[in-house]
Amino acid sequence: MQSEMKSASGGRNETTSVSGVEEKDREIWVEENRLYLGEDNILYISRVGDIDEKLAILFREKVLKLIDRQECKINFIVDLAMAGKEASEARKIFKEISENNKVEKISMIGLHPVARVLASFIMGISRNKNMRIFKTKEEALAWLKE
Numbered sequence: 341m342q343s344e345m346k347s348a349s350g351g352r353n354e355t356t357s358v359s360g361v362e363e364k365d366r367e368i369w370v371e372e373n374r375l376y377l378g379e380d381n382i383l384y385i386s387r388v389g390d391i392d393e394k395l396a397i398l399f400r401e402k403v404l405k406l407i408d409r410q411e412c413k414i415n416f417i418v419d420l421a422m423a424g425k426e427a428s429e430a431r432k433i434f435k436e437i438s439e440n441n442k443v444e445k446i447s448m449i450g451l452h453p454v455a456r457v458l459a460s461f462i463m464g465i466s467r468n469k470n471m472r473i474f475k476t477k478e479e480a481l482a483w484l485k486e
Contacts, residue, residue, distance in 0.1 A: 361398065368402045371395065377406045382484060383416045387423040396430035403437055413444035415484040417477065420459060421450025431461055438466045445470040447480035 362369040366377045372388040383406060391399070407414045426434070438446055448459045451473055463471045474480040 361402065363402075366406070368406065370399055370402055373399065375399075375402055375406060377410075377414070381410060381412055381414055382481075383407065383414050385416060385418045387418060387420050389422070390424035390426070391430040392427045393429035393433070396427070396433040400433050400437055404440070407440065407442045410442065414442055415444050416446040417480050417484065418446065418448045418459075419450045419477075420448055421452065423450075431465075434462055435466050438462060438468045438471065443468060445472075445484050447471070447484055448473050449475070449477055449480050 361371075368375045374384070374386040376384045378384055383403070385403075437443070446468065448471070451459060456473070459471075459473055463473075472480075472483055474483065
């Protein structure tokens with residue numbers, strides 16, 4: 341069975357399996373969540389909706405697939421403007437991702453009150469202290485490129 345997923349241009353012209361994952365060389369969609377590894381070696385993540393443990397495991401698998409291809413450390417920009425609730429198991433998985441030895445800095449943007457709580461929780465429990473919250477993508481990019 342096939343289902344349609346958004347392409348990079350935002351259209352719904354590409355198909356993927358029922359699992360809700362679409363993969364390209366530098367871009368992976370996990371349901372409505374987009375992971376894109378830019379030419380600048382920044383992993384751009386757009387989070388959408390609630391995340392349960394099963395989805396977080398799939399997310400981890402796809403993030404690691406993208407960053408493991410790179411020889412250098414990777415910085416992240418995580419857009420949480422459309423993020424929903426995270427199951428406690430999902431928070432533990434995101435903590436593991438943040439502590440991966442290929443991850444250098446993590447910046448978070450788009451923080452409505454729920455997303456701010458999510459970001460603060462991950463920042464508080466992670467050993468990676470190179471995490472910051474920014475109001476704009478431009479501020480986040482400037483910090484990542486320091």
